Every structure is written in C-alpha cells, then in structure tokens.
Amino acid sequence: MPSRILLSKLATRFGPAIERADLPDSDRLFVYVAPAALREVSSHLFGELNARYVITVGADDRPFSGKYLVAHDFALDREHVLGSVMALLPPDAPRVDTISDLVPGANWAEREMRDLVGIEPVGHRDPRRLVLPDGWPEGVHPLRKDFPYDKVPEGYDPGRRFAFQDPPAGCTVVPLGPFHPALDEPAHFRLFVEGERVRGCEYRGFMVHRGIEKLAESVLGYDDIPTLAERICGICGCVHSVAYAQAVESAACLEIPRRAEYIRTTLLELERLHSHLLWLGLACHLVGFDTLFMQSFRIREPVMWMAERITGNRKTYGLCLVGGVRWDITPEVRSELRQALATLEGEWRTLLSAVGGDRNLKARTRGVGVTSPALVRQMGLVGPVARAAGVDIDCRRDHPYAAYDRVEFDVVTAQEGDVWARLWVRLEEGLQSIRIIRQCLEKMEPGPLRLDLNDALPPGRIGVSSVEAPRGESHHFVVTGDENRPRRWRVRAPTYQNLQGIPAMIQDQRLADMPISLGSIDPCFSCTDRLETVDLSSGAVRTYGEAELRALARGGSREGGAGGREGSYER
Amino acid sequence: MSLSSKLKEAWIGLSAGTVTLPYPLAPHPPRPGFRGRPVFDAARCIGCGGCASNCPAREILIHDPCQELRVIRYLGRRCTSCGRCVEVCPEKAITMSESFELATDRLSDLEQRLTLFMGSCQRCGRCFAAPTPLDALKLTGYRVDDLEAGRWVCASRSAPPGEPAPDVEIEL
C-alpha cells in the first residue's frame, strides 16, 4: 500500500514531529506535523523523496479546531499517491516557514495564502500582494471565517499602487496590459527588454478574481457547487466539476456507480477534444493563420453538438452531483457519438498530416518558448507543457480516477519542449481521447447514475482529487463541513502553475515570440482569474515611465498601471 | 514553402464547403434536449419549495404572505438552465423548454410568478404543520426570501420578523 509505505518512511525519519496521519485509501495520505517541523518535512518530501509540488492551501479552521491550517499538497506520480503534509497554527499571528526557496513553484500559493487567509510565509523572497487589489486595507483577509462574503472593507485606499520590481541593468520596460485591445480580460505583463531580447518578466494578475471559494463556503450547498465549479472556466468546466465532486466523494468515502464513472470519463475526454481543437485554432490565429483557426473550429463543431446531445448544453454540461452524474448516454446517443467520432477522427488525421508538413507554421513555432525538464520539475509545470519537454506525467495514469483504470491509452510525450512539440503533443492526445471514448462506450455497464445520499456527509474530512484537464493537472482540495457545504475548497488550475514558468520560458527570446510562447501553455484565464497578454513588440524599444504611458493612452485608461483598482470580490 | 501541406490545408477548407448559418436572419431551432428556460406550471405545483432550495443561482424565491397563500417567484435573471429544479420537482410541474432567445430590456419579462392556495387541514383548518421543506429552508445557515426586493437573504444575517432585512447587494 503505497501511502502506508510513504508514511512509514516519513515516520522513520521524523518520528515525534508527526502528530497524526490519515490514510483514507491506499493512494491518499494526510500527515499532520508540528508547525516547526513543516519546512523540514516538506524539504525531505520534495527533495529526497522527489515528490511533485501541487499547491499550498491555507484555511481558517478557528471555528472548529481553534487554529489555522496550512497544507502543502504533493503528488508521487510513480507511486500513485496524492497527499498533503499539514500543520495547525496557533490563532494569533499565524506564521509558517516558507518553502518557496526549496520549491520555487510554491511562490504564488504562499502569497495567495498570505493575502486571503493571513498566514505569513516567513522568509518568502517576494512577499508582495498577489490576489488582493492594491487598495485593499492591510490586515483584512477575506477567506477568514469572520469575514462575510459580501462585505466591502473599510479603509480601501484607491491611491495606493503596487510596487513593481526595477528592471535589471540595461533593460527597458515594455508593459503589456492591463488593458489591451488584443486581450479579452485584463492582465499585466511587464517585460524587461534589452534590444530585441526579453530578459525578464513580471506579472500582475487576478484582476477578475470572483470570490468563488468564499461563495462555496458561505452560501452554496454541496450539490450547488458543481454548477459553480463548471463556470470557473469556459473551456475546461467539466474538469472542475468532476474534480470537486471526486474530492468530496473521496472525503466522504463514497463510491459512485460504475456507469457514472464511464459517463464522467466520456465527457472529460470530449472536453479534451474540444479544448485541444480550440487551442490549435487560437495558436494559429496568434501567428496570423486565420484559415487554420476557422478550420479547426469547424472540425470542433461536432464535438459541441455531441456534448449538447448528451447534456443539453454545448459547454456547461451540468454533469456532476456529489455521488454521480445527471445525464445518461442512451443507445441512440451512443450510436450518434460513434458516428461523430468516426468523422472527427478522419478530419483530425487529415489535419495532422497537413499541419505536420507545414514549414511556414513550423518557422513560427520551432525553438520558441523552450522548457527544459529541469524547469518543469522546479516550477511544477503540468500537462502538455511538461509532456512536450519529455517529463512523463499524466494524472489519468498516475492517479487514476473515474474509469481511467479500466481503459487503455498512451501518454504522448515529446522531447524538444518548444511550442511545436506542445502542438504535436496536443494533436496526438486528441487521437488518444477518441480511443478512450470508444472504449468507454464499449465497456459501459448498466446501472444507476448516482448514489442515493440520504444522510449528511461527515464534516471535517479532507479530500483531494487531481484530474487531468486539457491543460494539465487540475487539483481540488476539500474539507467537508456542516450545513451541507464544505468548510474549505481550494481550486488549483493547471495554468496557475504553468504561468509561473513563463518568465523562464521567455528568457532570452525575441519579443516577437512572446504571444505564441504564452499561447502555447494554453492559458486558461478564467481558471486562474487572469488572462494571457498577446502583445508583440520587437525591434524599437523605448523607455516609458508609468505616467508617460498613461498619458499616451487614450483617456488614461489604456495603460492602467498597476493591477485592478476596483472590485472587492473575495474567493 | 511547404507547398503540398498548404494545398492540403486549402483543400480541407474548400472541400468542407460553407458551414456557417444565416442565423439570425433565418431561424435555427436547437436540437431536442437542449436546456433552455424552465417553465413553471402553477396547476401542478404543490408549493413544496424543492426547486427553491436546490437552485444553485438562488433565483427561485418563496414566501408565505398568509397561512393559505404561498408565492413562488422564479426571477430568471441568473438562471443558468441547469435543470436542477426540473429534477427535484416531485409533481413534474417544471419542464425544460428549448427557448434561449430571451434577451429583453425589461427584467420582469424573465419572471414567472406562481401564487398558490395551500390546502388546509379539513379538521382543524390550519395548514400542515412544520417542519415542511419550506421550513427546512429557514433553518440556521440558510435563508429567508425577500420577495418585494427580489432577493434572498442569508438566515444568519437576516432580520428578526417584522424588521427590514439588512441591505444585501445582489447584482442584477
């Protein structure tokens, strides 16, 4: 039992520092350690034991245990274990030692924990605001239990500005965003440019933070949250609703009917198909190839029709409840789906063969935005970005969920780590998805669609679930609660990690390659409450002061300076 | 310049023909099974409140003006057409229509209002006793609905009976 083996390793090494351990299943481990030992245990876990960093969660557990909770979620992909090493912190001035120097991928998660819950990561090299708007008063932390979800805090300071880093010597600043005609949503990339080469990048985002986690803790019920979760993202919504449902089911030890598992798998793979085609279209649009953009969207249409046929809606499937699914795949739908897949596969392969030989497209994508396996590991990058760099991780195989342990599929990897490799990995993954859906349709067992849940779910139980979204691992952390809703729900979308790898990816690259490098991680803006900037500048570089830029912009609203200035939505 | 792949790509496009539709200049009804707007049938509704308690968007409000009357307001503004109300209704009084062309400049067009006469006991004349599902809604941690203002108020922050509910900003 892998989790037990892992626990014994930790116990041997750290003995008395481990206060408690929960092993709800052979692939789950939740270890409580003394706060002072948290850093050491994490260092051993992410260092010697080679665990992959997933997310750090901060939670206000004062109404229940009188303390704050901090959890570092990890994954051991080869041993198929997901777990968390946690500590309970005393309620006044909660502090914990940072692990961001050992695990660079923990940078944002710790800053978010500080912003929203008020747990101070001691020793963090960049403890600036991440999520909260600039004018938000200090010491007011929205995710604390004594802060109502709809409160506007006093002391909001509209004049306060974010403290940006200074550019490195010899570099000029080219700011992109927060408002830009090419952006759908606001985001602010500050590029440090030397000549034509990008030497660094600073990011300021979270301008469309919607307060989803807070809503779920305050006013929604267990079965209402999947409807909210699938609206976290307009492309990978099903992933979030499945991951949430699975996290709650894992916490409450619910085993859903097999038919529901197959249906969840089918819809997850349908979502992967539509998402990859959408990405291909957008990537081609970014490099000016509008025809392939239109054609990939045309090929994608039947996938949307099939989703509508099964669930009643093209994208917001409304699929999951805690304990099962809501929609069935009837025999007519099954034969229609088979036909649609056959046509889709034909068109997909034609597209593959046409794009594969396209030197014009390759010229814009080869050698661009390169990631090395070392960077992947350091920043915890996931999904096609990791697989294109040769790192073989895939939650469907490493942490099987739904019906993935009952179907066969290949995990596609490449070696070059550039945008072209990611394009190829995504296209090949689509063919694997078609294969998985076909197997699900074959193997689907008759039975109920959901469990009959008549009792309240046990409160205070922790559940985690990692689902392979089209962009990478989407990880949900749930603590069940009373009143039919969770105490804490943390969503970590794959783009949350992948965006942190952008500065290294665009280092020493040409400015002109910036948009397609950003686009190649397939950023899911809504998932991460932010958006990709797709701006390009090359050659001529000018130094603009912040005020100068704002003067240039129309009515001062274009270069809006630091971050968002309004909106007190909490998570 | 990779001529053959360019020709292939052009051929993919030309052989597919034109796939865009002239909608909205020509109608394009959705396929059956499309989740559009829910339609409430007052004749079948028994006023249990299941729809109100299961609506994730909290767009169905319930209130008892007096003992025999129950008013259900489906506001329809934030309705996501999820269909939970249809699923939980014990009397199949809610059906999912396929209408999606709902744009209007008057919010009241989206509303459906049911005023129900609740049957009273033939012996004592009072309505069926608590705890009904509606009363379950009012348990600690849930809510009290303010029909006039068209909003729901968390019970933990709601006012005692008779006092006005505290101001809650709910975007329309």
Added chain:
Amino acid sequence: MSAELLSAALLVVLGALANVALVLLSAPFFQGVQRRLTARVQSRRGPPLLQPYFDLLKLLGKEDLESGEAPAVQRVAAYLALASILATACLVPLGFPAPLGSAGDVLLLLYLLLLSGVCTLLAGAAAGSTYSWVGVSREMMSMMVLEPILAVALCVGAVHARSFRLEAVLDGSPWLSGAPVSGGLMLVVMLLAFQAFAGRVPFDVAEAETEIMDGPLSEYSGQKLALFRLAQMVKLVVYAALFVGLFVPWGSGWPFPLGFLFFWAKAFALVVLVALVAATHARYRVDQAIRRYSVLLAFSLGAVVLAALGR
C-alpha cells in the same frame, strides 16, 4: 493659350480624373472579392462583395477621435497617403495609356510609391503610441529591403527599353530585345515579393492584427481611417497594374474594349492569387520576413546585371 493646348490640357485632366475614378471604384470591389474568397477557403459565407464600400461609408460617418501625439500631422498623413497613391495611379497605364505618362519618368513613379510608404511611417510616428512605434519600425525595416526590389524591377525594364520613360518601361519592357532570362528571373522575384508589396499575410508584419493591433494605424478612426483603408486598397490595384504592365503585357495592346478587359482580367487574377496565398499562410516574424526579402533582393540584383549584359 492656343485652343489645342487648352484641349490637350483638358484631355489630360479628364484622363487623370478617369484614372482616379477607375481605381477608386474598383479597389474596394477587389477587396470584396478577396474577402469573399478568403471566407470560402475558411468554410464561411463571407461578407457581400460590396461590403468594403459599406465599410468605407460607415467609417466616413464615424466620429474622428484625435487621440495621437500630433493630430495635425496625422491629418496630413491621411490625406497624403491617398493623394500620393492616386497620383501614382495617373502615371500607370490601366488598360489604356496613362494620362500623365509623359509627365514624368520611372524615377517619379518610384518616388511617389516611396511617398505612399512614407505616409504610413508618418502616420505611425504622428500617433506616437507604443504599438504605432513598433509598427513604424517594422514597416521601416521592410521598406528598406522591399523598395529596392521594386526599383530594380523598373531598372531591368529601363535597361531593356533603353529609356526611363514610363510609356516605354511599363509596356512589357523586360521581355524586349529577346532576352528572356533576366525578364523571367525578375518576374519570379516580383511574384514572390508581391505579397509583401500588397502587405498581406505572410508578410504583413507591420500591421499584425493579433500582435500589435494594426501597428501604425492603431490611433486612427473615422474619416482618417477611411482614407488610409482606401489608400491601401488602391495601392493593391496600382501595384497589380504595375506588375501586369511590366511583366504580362500580352493582350493589353489589343484595341479597346478587348485590351482593357484583358488587362483588368490579369490584374484580377493577381489579386485573387494574393488572397489565396494570404488565406493559406501564417504570418512571418519580422526577422524571418526580412531574410526572405533580402534573398529576393539579391536575385533581383542578379537580374539587373543579366539585363545589363543583354541576357
């Protein structure tokens, strides 16, 4: 002033007006055809063929927001852009002899074409926003390599025709004196470079929509934008006419209306080719584009050497 001189002057003026009217009326139609063709390749219906006319009319009626650094220069740039390309149109035979053909020579043509390119630079510089500057720098880099190609093409013609006069050069001059090698080489070079002259994908780096939002034109709206858009459309027609005049002269000499129709059929075919290439390619990065232009320039210089040697 004798009556003959007066009538000759009147004829020239009428001819110039006819040329201008011809290009002004046909240019949006050509763009309409291009948009429709692109749409068909993309499996869409596409806009009506007359859509560019409607677009221009709409733009003329819109509010003109003066949001750049130097609005006066922006206005000058807009007027000059259209004026210079229309002046060029009067120098170029459009299926009949050009009304101002004897007013200048090949050098004047080159300068006018350069002027219309400079107007774009002026437009971006006057606007002064970040994206405009980026577009200006890209356009400058492209112009530095592209304009010489055009100049060399005209030179090849001039060498063969032994004259700089427009009527001589713009009449299939590279094919004169039975020396097909340089003519053929120049034809291929110009065909490959034509996409860049038209400013379409894969060579529209200066106005990359998804990257720098129309580059030099990003601070223009309303009437000024209409003038620029019209200037761009007319530019395509004028370049097509130049190309046909230089390299595909056969059939244009036939008597009116056959020669006229044939000329325009050839120009139309070229415009269609531009649309098809644009629809099937991704945009090149500026350094990749410049590299390709440089190769073409090298070949064109080879062509002019061959022409000088009489081949």
